[in-house]
Amino acid sequence: MxxxxxxxxxxxxxxxxxxxxxxxxxxxxxGPQIDAVDAMIEGNRITNITVEINRPGYLVIHNDGVGAPPASLGHIALTQGRTGNISIEADGPLDPASNLTLMLHYETNDNQTYDFGPGSTDVDTPVMNGDAAVVVPVKPAM
Structure with missing residues (x-):
């Protein structure tokens, strides 16, 4: 027993x-996250993205060129919560061979406009998970 x-x-x-x-x-x-496992690059769009964000913000396409700050190629506004089947459009054609990433940013100055960029890095700042920004690479389909 x-x-x-x-x-x-x-x-x-x-x-x-x-x-x-x-x-x-x-x-x-x-918490805030990006699911781009099934993302597809189609001309100037990235499709099939799901995000989770805990307050209003933006999903931003960046090109992380070597030695340069990431360029913002396009963005889409997000409401708080989980959003699936997102399609985000860039300002021009996307090169699948370049270092494309998707990053979450918060809306921090309440003007409903994505303002983060050169000379304006204290507004609409990247979403952080601990010490790291919430960012994922976009891998072209093989």
Whole structure:
């Protein structure tokens, strides 16, 4: 009988640790995020994007050229919450071979206009997850 009680106690302890790890993993995946796994580059658009943001902001296409600050190629306004099937248009054709990324920015000055850029980096700032910006690369379909 003592063996069964010890075994049951051990199983409950292990299950509790597994449950805590699952909760930690799911909470690590909550908050602002971009899902671009199925994103497709089509001319001057990137389609099939899903985002989660905890207040109004923007999804921005950046080109991370080597040695230069990321250029903003296009953006779309977002409301708070989860939005799927997003299609974002760039100012011109997108080169799938370049370093395209998608980044979340908050609307910080309440004018409903994306204002972040050279000389204006203190407004509509990037969304941060800890010390890192919420950004994902856009990989062309093979």
């Amino acid at each position: 003592k063996i069964h009680i010890l075994a049951a106690t051990a199983l409950v302890g292990i299950a509790g640790v597994a449950h805590a790890q699952n909760n930690a993993n799911s909470s690590a995946q909550t």
